[in-house]
Amino acid sequence: MSITMLEVQGLHKKYQNTVAVDDVSFKIDKQDIFGLLGPNGAGKSTTISIISGIIHRDKGEILVEGKNFDKNLKDIKRNMGLVPQDIIIFEDLTAKENLEYFGSLYGINNKTRKHNVDQTLEFIGLTDVANKFPKTFSGGMKRRLNIGCAIVHRPQIIILDEPTVGIDAQSRNHIMESIRKLNQQGATIIYTSHYMEEIQSLCNRLLIIDKGKVVESGNTNELLLKYNLNETYLIMLDKKIQNELCKQLNEIIGVVKCSINEKVLEIEAQANTFSLKHILDVIERTNYKFLSINMKRNNLEDIFLHLTGKTLRD
Amino acid sequence: MIISTFKYTLKREIRDYTSMLLMVFFPAILALIVGNALQGDFQAPKTEKYKVALIEGDMYMESLKSVFAAEAVSNITETIILNNHSEADNALLLGEIHGYIWYDSDEINFVVEDPELQGVAIITFILTQFTRNQNIFTHQNVNYNDYDVIGNRLLETYIQARGLSNNHIPRAFDYYGVTLTVLVCLFGSLYAIKIISDTLIGRKQERLLSVTNRLLPIYIGVLLASILLVAMQISVLLIFYKMVYGVFLGSNYFRLIAILFIFIIFSNLFGLALISVVKDYGIAYTLANIIILGSTFLAGGFVIIDLDHFGAGRLINQLLPNAVCQNVLFSTIYETNSVSFIEYIQVMAAGASILIIVAVLTNKRRLAK
């Protein structure tokens, strides 16, 4: 039995005339990496601001480790680390001093703090520039410091609001790896992003919201399977392909569509019908040889498109 | 939390060299400009002699004549003798004299055309000395235009401002040095505005709110840093004034520093209240500048305007914090006791309480949203 870390019931938040969060409920288990997915203005940051105690909710129940949120807010905050969407660090303090200051604000004592700061610097890969000012940092380094400031007190829950926006692939991979490590060390992670690949590879559970409402939620793999309607194969053959081949392929159970582009076959088939084996059989029987096979699976982007009729990044 | 906020805020601000430059060099440069202008003016005075008429009368007038004939006085004033009031009034209207003096039963009256003229104050001083020596009950300054009794008030202001006491004849810069110091203390509120908006407004505040429920210690830490920085700045300024211009600061340095320190705290609280209400650095900064310069103007820092006609001058002098601060400083430096330290503390405490209440209320409302 897994332990419930955070439980949210019927969360509601309205700004002047925008409903930012509308009846959102979810449950996060200890050591989950929980993905919060949604297009611009979906209400991700608002939801996060509420559960990190920055803004008040209009309605809704929140329990952290089964405890009343409002009554235990002080302790809850000390056990949480929020990495905000914007980079919020002190430009006139060095990387190390930023960590020290945040550490002291989180109330960790001097001795632990020194140790934690050094470890955190190491962890976010900024040991070499510990005594440099953030204004000399690249975007990725600033992002990492932004994360460092939220984990220097070793929180049990780490909330990251689009921590990889606007940085290069290398920094991004570093951040993703760090999050996995933190998770392995026991932290529960809440992660929002626009980058589907990130969420897909990182999160074991996810919640998709749009216009403040929950659209879908569940285990990432189960969701992928549930919406994994079709797979597409791109098969390159050794010679120019005749129409006859497509006719034969179309008769295989599960194959939905077949088209030809010179030497390349594009075949759309229902997922999990073991059609690939039959397709390859037919190709061999008709005296073609295949040089390469590419398979494109449905991803969260497609699921989102399927559910809301729009893409995530527009 | 207070201590670490204080420590790291200090570090941040000291490294922010643009603001350090502004805060330390601005007052020094201001002082240089004003100081040079004033010094030039006072080392080579081109001032016209003050022309005063004495109206013939009894023996008191005779002794007064000899006072005005003395060399020290005749260097500053030019005296003529007239026979009666109507001659004197005529001369005043024609601009031949600036004022006239006559003796009437047990009072010496001094009728002036423009009470703000330097000579008026000098003659007032002479008259005060004179009446004391001659056992004359009192003397009065009378504004020719409205014949209001302004003598006592004028004398008091003059002594406060020019400090004809404590055995020191002030130069202009002694006066402006103190006024400028009060102005720079007020400019210190810009520091508070800057530091608070860098730390506790908008996204930064949200970030801190995700760390702790209690922002009060952070506010206190930040304000303490700001107060210390302004205090350092004022110290630099005072040392500069003393060394470069030899500004007269009296002898009670302890009291002087206490007064300034209290005013720096007040000024920082003003910054806190303003940024709490306005919530926007740019607007708060601009408003602060307008308010600071406006109130300095009203407090008689650079431009002396006669508000007594509206009865407002007295009120401003008693209620406007920087006016009160200036007055208590003059009073301490020249030992005139026109404003007591206790009175000053009371005004500052009242002002500070209002500012704190404003800050608390506006911040409460924001968090509850």
Ligand SMILES: Nc1ncnc2c1ncn2[C@@H]1O[C@H](COP(=O)(O)OP(=O)(O)OP(=O)(O)O)[C@@H](O)[C@H]1O
């Ligand atoms: N302080 C605010 N005042 C008024 N409306 C707001 C405020 N903050 C957010 N909103 C509105 O609430 C809605 C949800 O905003 P939110 O920032 O939570 O979205 P998001 O999912 O984080 O979007 P993004 O991916 O762009 O960060 C938006 O329509 C936004 O305009």
Ligand SMILES: [Mg+2]
């Ligand atoms: Mg957001």
